[in-house]
Amino acid sequence: MPIATIPPLRLFHPEDATTVARLNDMASGGVLFNIWTKATGEDGDPWEQGRLQQIDQVNSGWVVIVLDQGNGVEAVLMGQPHTKEPVSTEGVDPIWxxxxxxxxxxxxxxxxxVIATLPEYRGKGHAAMLVKQAEALARDGRHASLALVVADENVGAIRLYHNCGFSQVARRPMVKGDWDGPGGDWILMLKPLQDN
Structure with missing residues:
Protein backbone atom coordinates (compact mmCIF):
# COMPACT_ATOMS: atom_id res chain seq x y z
CA MET A 1 0.00 0.00 0.00
CA PRO A 2 1.48 3.40 -0.95
CA ILE A 3 2.26 5.72 1.95
CA ALA A 4 0.69 9.17 1.76
CA THR A 5 2.50 12.11 3.32
CA ILE A 6 1.73 15.81 3.35
CA PRO A 7 4.56 18.37 3.31
CA PRO A 8 6.66 19.07 5.27
CA LEU A 9 6.64 15.27 5.71
CA ARG A 10 8.02 13.09 2.94
CA LEU A 11 9.43 9.63 2.42
CA PHE A 12 13.12 8.95 3.04
CA HIS A 13 15.60 9.45 0.19
CA PRO A 14 19.03 7.74 0.25
CA GLU A 15 20.73 11.14 0.52
CA ASP A 16 18.97 11.60 3.89
CA ALA A 17 20.80 8.61 5.37
CA THR A 18 23.63 10.51 7.10
CA THR A 19 21.27 12.81 9.01
CA VAL A 20 18.82 9.98 9.71
CA ALA A 21 21.69 7.90 11.16
CA ARG A 22 22.53 10.79 13.49
CA LEU A 23 18.89 11.11 14.56
CA ASN A 24 18.55 7.35 15.02
CA ASP A 25 21.65 7.31 17.23
CA MET A 26 20.37 10.27 19.27
CA ALA A 27 17.08 8.44 19.85
CA SER A 28 18.98 5.36 21.02
CA GLY A 29 21.00 7.31 23.56
CA GLY A 30 24.20 6.40 21.74
CA VAL A 31 23.70 2.64 21.72
CA LEU A 32 23.73 2.55 17.92
CA PHE A 33 27.03 4.42 17.65
CA ASN A 34 28.44 1.88 20.11
CA ILE A 35 27.21 -1.00 17.93
CA TRP A 36 28.43 0.64 14.70
CA THR A 37 31.86 1.26 16.25
CA LYS A 38 32.19 -2.39 17.24
CA ALA A 39 31.04 -3.51 13.79
CA THR A 40 33.59 -1.39 11.91
CA GLY A 41 36.60 -1.89 14.18
CA GLU A 42 39.44 0.53 14.85
CA ASP A 43 39.98 1.56 11.25
CA GLY A 44 36.34 1.72 10.17
CA ASP A 45 33.89 4.61 10.02
CA PRO A 46 30.95 4.02 12.39
CA TRP A 47 28.94 6.85 10.81
CA GLU A 48 29.29 5.26 7.37
CA GLN A 49 28.08 2.00 8.93
CA GLY A 50 25.11 3.90 10.33
CA ARG A 51 24.39 5.60 7.02
CA LEU A 52 24.33 2.26 5.23
CA GLN A 53 22.12 0.74 7.93
CA GLN A 54 19.45 3.38 7.33
CA ILE A 55 19.31 2.46 3.64
CA ASP A 56 19.26 -1.27 4.46
CA GLN A 57 16.35 -0.76 6.86
CA VAL A 58 14.28 1.02 4.22
CA ASN A 59 15.12 -1.73 1.72
CA SER A 60 14.00 -4.37 4.24
CA GLY A 61 10.56 -2.80 4.72
CA TRP A 62 10.94 -0.21 7.47
CA VAL A 63 8.87 2.94 7.02
CA VAL A 64 11.07 6.03 7.25
CA ILE A 65 9.44 9.45 6.97
CA VAL A 66 11.35 12.69 7.38
CA LEU A 67 10.25 16.22 8.14
CA ASP A 68 11.89 18.50 5.58
CA GLN A 69 10.84 22.13 5.12
CA GLY A 70 13.16 22.61 2.16
CA ASN A 71 16.51 22.79 3.92
CA GLY A 72 17.05 19.11 4.63
CA VAL A 73 15.96 16.66 7.30
CA GLU A 74 14.90 18.21 10.60
CA ALA A 75 13.22 15.17 12.19
CA VAL A 76 12.49 11.53 11.44
CA LEU A 77 9.93 8.79 12.09
CA MET A 78 11.05 5.19 11.69
CA GLY A 79 8.72 2.27 12.31
CA GLN A 80 7.13 -0.90 11.10
CA PRO A 81 4.29 -3.27 11.89
CA HIS A 82 5.28 -5.79 14.56
CA THR A 83 4.78 -9.43 13.70
CA LYS A 84 1.84 -11.27 15.20
CA GLU A 85 4.23 -13.93 16.52
CA PRO A 86 6.97 -13.25 19.10
CA VAL A 87 10.44 -12.67 17.67
CA SER A 88 13.14 -14.95 19.09
CA THR A 89 15.93 -13.28 21.05
CA GLU A 90 18.20 -16.29 20.66
CA GLY A 91 21.63 -15.27 19.39
CA VAL A 92 20.78 -11.56 19.60
CA ASP A 93 23.22 -9.08 21.15
CA PRO A 94 22.08 -8.86 24.81
CA ILE A 95 21.77 -5.08 24.54
CA TRP A 96 18.70 -5.56 22.26
CA VAL A 114 12.43 6.13 16.26
CA ILE A 115 11.06 9.63 16.56
CA ALA A 116 13.82 12.20 16.79
CA THR A 117 14.35 15.87 16.03
CA LEU A 118 17.66 17.65 15.54
CA PRO A 119 18.37 19.86 18.58
CA GLU A 120 18.12 23.12 16.66
CA TYR A 121 14.55 22.28 15.54
CA ARG A 122 13.10 21.07 18.84
CA GLY A 123 10.10 22.76 20.43
CA LYS A 124 8.36 23.33 17.08
CA GLY A 125 5.86 20.43 17.23
CA HIS A 126 7.81 18.14 14.90
CA ALA A 127 7.57 15.07 17.16
CA ALA A 128 3.81 15.48 17.65
CA MET A 129 3.36 15.74 13.87
CA LEU A 130 5.35 12.52 13.39
CA VAL A 131 3.30 10.71 16.05
CA LYS A 132 0.15 11.68 14.13
CA GLN A 133 1.71 10.33 10.94
CA ALA A 134 2.52 7.04 12.71
CA GLU A 135 -1.05 6.81 13.98
CA ALA A 136 -2.37 7.33 10.45
CA LEU A 137 -0.11 4.52 9.20
CA ALA A 138 -1.30 2.23 11.99
CA ARG A 139 -4.96 2.98 11.24
CA ASP A 140 -4.44 2.53 7.49
CA GLY A 141 -2.89 -0.87 8.23
CA ARG A 142 -5.80 -1.76 10.54
CA HIS A 143 -3.52 -2.27 13.54
CA ALA A 144 -5.19 -2.41 16.94
CA SER A 145 -2.55 -0.26 18.61
CA LEU A 146 0.48 1.95 18.22
CA ALA A 147 3.49 1.05 20.39
CA LEU A 148 6.92 2.45 21.20
CA VAL A 149 9.79 1.94 23.62
CA VAL A 150 11.46 4.91 25.34
CA ALA A 151 14.25 5.27 27.90
CA ASP A 152 13.03 6.12 31.41
CA GLU A 153 15.33 9.17 31.58
CA ASN A 154 13.72 10.74 28.50
CA VAL A 155 11.04 12.55 30.50
CA GLY A 156 10.26 15.06 27.74
CA ALA A 157 9.46 12.30 25.26
CA ILE A 158 7.43 10.39 27.86
CA ARG A 159 5.38 13.52 28.55
CA LEU A 160 4.81 14.03 24.80
CA TYR A 161 3.67 10.42 24.38
CA HIS A 162 1.30 10.69 27.36
CA ASN A 163 -0.15 13.85 25.81
CA CYS A 164 -0.62 11.92 22.54
CA GLY A 165 -2.66 9.20 24.30
CA PHE A 166 0.00 6.59 25.14
CA SER A 167 0.18 4.78 28.48
CA GLN A 168 3.00 2.82 30.05
CA VAL A 169 2.31 -0.93 29.93
CA ALA A 170 5.64 -2.57 30.85
CA ARG A 171 9.32 -1.94 31.47
CA ARG A 172 12.59 -3.86 31.39
CA PRO A 173 16.05 -3.03 32.79
CA MET A 174 18.52 -1.91 30.15
CA VAL A 175 21.43 -4.21 29.33
CA LYS A 176 24.40 -1.89 28.90
CA GLY A 177 27.57 -3.94 28.49
CA ASP A 178 30.17 -1.44 27.26
CA TRP A 179 27.53 1.17 26.41
CA ASP A 180 27.22 3.87 29.08
CA GLY A 181 24.10 5.61 27.81
CA PRO A 182 21.51 7.38 29.95
CA GLY A 183 18.68 5.66 31.80
CA GLY A 184 18.09 2.45 33.69
CA ASP A 185 14.93 1.00 32.15
CA TRP A 186 13.25 0.76 28.77
CA ILE A 187 9.52 1.62 28.97
CA LEU A 188 6.91 0.19 26.61
CA MET A 189 4.09 2.62 25.86
CA LEU A 190 0.91 1.76 23.99
CA LYS A 191 -1.94 3.68 22.38
CA PRO A 192 -4.98 1.52 21.58
CA LEU A 193 -6.78 2.38 18.35
CA GLN A 194 -10.30 1.28 19.26
CA ASP A 195 -12.00 2.06 15.98
CA ASN A 196 -9.83 -0.38 13.98
Missing part, protein backbone atom coordinates in the same frame (compact mmCIF):
# COMPACT_ATOMS: atom_id res chain seq x y z
CA UNK A 97 16.99 -8.34 24.25
CA UNK A 98 14.93 -6.13 26.63
CA UNK A 99 13.68 -4.03 23.70
CA UNK A 100 12.67 -7.13 21.77
CA UNK A 101 10.98 -8.61 24.85
CA UNK A 102 8.91 -5.46 25.22
CA UNK A 103 7.90 -5.40 21.55
CA UNK A 104 6.92 -9.07 21.83
CA UNK A 105 4.28 -7.99 24.37
CA UNK A 106 2.37 -6.09 21.67
CA UNK A 107 2.01 -8.48 18.73
CA UNK A 108 0.36 -6.96 15.69
CA UNK A 109 0.93 -3.36 16.83
CA UNK A 110 2.45 -0.75 14.56
CA UNK A 111 5.73 0.02 16.35
CA UNK A 112 7.44 3.39 16.35
CA UNK A 113 11.14 2.55 16.48
Missing amino acids: VPLMELENLVPGSWCIN
Whole structure:
Protein backbone atom coordinates (compact mmCIF):
# COMPACT_ATOMS: atom_id res chain seq x y z
CA MET A 1 0.00 0.00 0.00
CA PRO A 2 1.48 3.40 -0.95
CA ILE A 3 2.26 5.72 1.95
CA ALA A 4 0.69 9.17 1.76
CA THR A 5 2.50 12.11 3.32
CA ILE A 6 1.73 15.81 3.35
CA PRO A 7 4.56 18.37 3.31
CA PRO A 8 6.66 19.07 5.27
CA LEU A 9 6.64 15.27 5.71
CA ARG A 10 8.02 13.09 2.94
CA LEU A 11 9.43 9.63 2.42
CA PHE A 12 13.12 8.95 3.04
CA HIS A 13 15.60 9.45 0.19
CA PRO A 14 19.03 7.74 0.25
CA GLU A 15 20.73 11.14 0.52
CA ASP A 16 18.97 11.60 3.89
CA ALA A 17 20.80 8.61 5.37
CA THR A 18 23.63 10.51 7.10
CA THR A 19 21.27 12.81 9.01
CA VAL A 20 18.82 9.98 9.71
CA ALA A 21 21.69 7.90 11.16
CA ARG A 22 22.53 10.79 13.49
CA LEU A 23 18.89 11.11 14.56
CA ASN A 24 18.55 7.35 15.02
CA ASP A 25 21.65 7.31 17.23
CA MET A 26 20.37 10.27 19.27
CA ALA A 27 17.08 8.44 19.85
CA SER A 28 18.98 5.36 21.02
CA GLY A 29 21.00 7.31 23.56
CA GLY A 30 24.20 6.40 21.74
CA VAL A 31 23.70 2.64 21.72
CA LEU A 32 23.73 2.55 17.92
CA PHE A 33 27.03 4.42 17.65
CA ASN A 34 28.44 1.88 20.11
CA ILE A 35 27.21 -1.00 17.93
CA TRP A 36 28.43 0.64 14.70
CA THR A 37 31.86 1.26 16.25
CA LYS A 38 32.19 -2.39 17.24
CA ALA A 39 31.04 -3.51 13.79
CA THR A 40 33.59 -1.39 11.91
CA GLY A 41 36.60 -1.89 14.18
CA GLU A 42 39.44 0.53 14.85
CA ASP A 43 39.98 1.56 11.25
CA GLY A 44 36.34 1.72 10.17
CA ASP A 45 33.89 4.61 10.02
CA PRO A 46 30.95 4.02 12.39
CA TRP A 47 28.94 6.85 10.81
CA GLU A 48 29.29 5.26 7.37
CA GLN A 49 28.08 2.00 8.93
CA GLY A 50 25.11 3.90 10.33
CA ARG A 51 24.39 5.60 7.02
CA LEU A 52 24.33 2.26 5.23
CA GLN A 53 22.12 0.74 7.93
CA GLN A 54 19.45 3.38 7.33
CA ILE A 55 19.31 2.46 3.64
CA ASP A 56 19.26 -1.27 4.46
CA GLN A 57 16.35 -0.76 6.86
CA VAL A 58 14.28 1.02 4.22
CA ASN A 59 15.12 -1.73 1.72
CA SER A 60 14.00 -4.37 4.24
CA GLY A 61 10.56 -2.80 4.72
CA TRP A 62 10.94 -0.21 7.47
CA VAL A 63 8.87 2.94 7.02
CA VAL A 64 11.07 6.03 7.25
CA ILE A 65 9.44 9.45 6.97
CA VAL A 66 11.35 12.69 7.38
CA LEU A 67 10.25 16.22 8.14
CA ASP A 68 11.89 18.50 5.58
CA GLN A 69 10.84 22.13 5.12
CA GLY A 70 13.16 22.61 2.16
CA ASN A 71 16.51 22.79 3.92
CA GLY A 72 17.05 19.11 4.63
CA VAL A 73 15.96 16.66 7.30
CA GLU A 74 14.90 18.21 10.60
CA ALA A 75 13.22 15.17 12.19
CA VAL A 76 12.49 11.53 11.44
CA LEU A 77 9.93 8.79 12.09
CA MET A 78 11.05 5.19 11.69
CA GLY A 79 8.72 2.27 12.31
CA GLN A 80 7.13 -0.90 11.10
CA PRO A 81 4.29 -3.27 11.89
CA HIS A 82 5.28 -5.79 14.56
CA THR A 83 4.78 -9.43 13.70
CA LYS A 84 1.84 -11.27 15.20
CA GLU A 85 4.23 -13.93 16.52
CA PRO A 86 6.97 -13.25 19.10
CA VAL A 87 10.44 -12.67 17.67
CA SER A 88 13.14 -14.95 19.09
CA THR A 89 15.93 -13.28 21.05
CA GLU A 90 18.20 -16.29 20.66
CA GLY A 91 21.63 -15.27 19.39
CA VAL A 92 20.78 -11.56 19.60
CA ASP A 93 23.22 -9.08 21.15
CA PRO A 94 22.08 -8.86 24.81
CA ILE A 95 21.77 -5.08 24.54
CA TRP A 96 18.70 -5.56 22.26
CA VAL A 97 16.99 -8.34 24.25
CA PRO A 98 14.93 -6.13 26.63
CA LEU A 99 13.68 -4.03 23.70
CA MET A 100 12.67 -7.13 21.77
CA GLU A 101 10.98 -8.61 24.85
CA LEU A 102 8.91 -5.46 25.22
CA GLU A 103 7.90 -5.40 21.55
CA ASN A 104 6.92 -9.07 21.83
CA LEU A 105 4.28 -7.99 24.37
CA VAL A 106 2.37 -6.09 21.67
CA PRO A 107 2.01 -8.48 18.73
CA GLY A 108 0.36 -6.96 15.69
CA SER A 109 0.93 -3.36 16.83
CA TRP A 110 2.45 -0.75 14.56
CA CYS A 111 5.73 0.02 16.35
CA ILE A 112 7.44 3.39 16.35
CA ASN A 113 11.14 2.55 16.48
CA VAL A 114 12.43 6.13 16.26
CA ILE A 115 11.06 9.63 16.56
CA ALA A 116 13.82 12.20 16.79
CA THR A 117 14.35 15.87 16.03
CA LEU A 118 17.66 17.65 15.54
CA PRO A 119 18.37 19.86 18.58
CA GLU A 120 18.12 23.12 16.66
CA TYR A 121 14.55 22.28 15.54
CA ARG A 122 13.10 21.07 18.84
CA GLY A 123 10.10 22.76 20.43
CA LYS A 124 8.36 23.33 17.08
CA GLY A 125 5.86 20.43 17.23
CA HIS A 126 7.81 18.14 14.90
CA ALA A 127 7.57 15.07 17.16
CA ALA A 128 3.81 15.48 17.65
CA MET A 129 3.36 15.74 13.87
CA LEU A 130 5.35 12.52 13.39
CA VAL A 131 3.30 10.71 16.05
CA LYS A 132 0.15 11.68 14.13
CA GLN A 133 1.71 10.33 10.94
CA ALA A 134 2.52 7.04 12.71
CA GLU A 135 -1.05 6.81 13.98
CA ALA A 136 -2.37 7.33 10.45
CA LEU A 137 -0.11 4.52 9.20
CA ALA A 138 -1.30 2.23 11.99
CA ARG A 139 -4.96 2.98 11.24
CA ASP A 140 -4.44 2.53 7.49
CA GLY A 141 -2.89 -0.87 8.23
CA ARG A 142 -5.80 -1.76 10.54
CA HIS A 143 -3.52 -2.27 13.54
CA ALA A 144 -5.19 -2.41 16.94
CA SER A 145 -2.55 -0.26 18.61
CA LEU A 146 0.48 1.95 18.22
CA ALA A 147 3.49 1.05 20.39
CA LEU A 148 6.92 2.45 21.20
CA VAL A 149 9.79 1.94 23.62
CA VAL A 150 11.46 4.91 25.34
CA ALA A 151 14.25 5.27 27.90
CA ASP A 152 13.03 6.12 31.41
CA GLU A 153 15.33 9.17 31.58
CA ASN A 154 13.72 10.74 28.50
CA VAL A 155 11.04 12.55 30.50
CA GLY A 156 10.26 15.06 27.74
CA ALA A 157 9.46 12.30 25.26
CA ILE A 158 7.43 10.39 27.86
CA ARG A 159 5.38 13.52 28.55
CA LEU A 160 4.81 14.03 24.80
CA TYR A 161 3.67 10.42 24.38
CA HIS A 162 1.30 10.69 27.36
CA ASN A 163 -0.15 13.85 25.81
CA CYS A 164 -0.62 11.92 22.54
CA GLY A 165 -2.66 9.20 24.30
CA PHE A 166 0.00 6.59 25.14
CA SER A 167 0.18 4.78 28.48
CA GLN A 168 3.00 2.82 30.05
CA VAL A 169 2.31 -0.93 29.93
CA ALA A 170 5.64 -2.57 30.85
CA ARG A 171 9.32 -1.94 31.47
CA ARG A 172 12.59 -3.86 31.39
CA PRO A 173 16.05 -3.03 32.79
CA MET A 174 18.52 -1.91 30.15
CA VAL A 175 21.43 -4.21 29.33
CA LYS A 176 24.40 -1.89 28.90
CA GLY A 177 27.57 -3.94 28.49
CA ASP A 178 30.17 -1.44 27.26
CA TRP A 179 27.53 1.17 26.41
CA ASP A 180 27.22 3.87 29.08
CA GLY A 181 24.10 5.61 27.81
CA PRO A 182 21.51 7.38 29.95
CA GLY A 183 18.68 5.66 31.80
CA GLY A 184 18.09 2.45 33.69
CA ASP A 185 14.93 1.00 32.15
CA TRP A 186 13.25 0.76 28.77
CA ILE A 187 9.52 1.62 28.97
CA LEU A 188 6.91 0.19 26.61
CA MET A 189 4.09 2.62 25.86
CA LEU A 190 0.91 1.76 23.99
CA LYS A 191 -1.94 3.68 22.38
CA PRO A 192 -4.98 1.52 21.58
CA LEU A 193 -6.78 2.38 18.35
CA GLN A 194 -10.30 1.28 19.26
CA ASP A 195 -12.00 2.06 15.98
CA ASN A 196 -9.83 -0.38 13.98
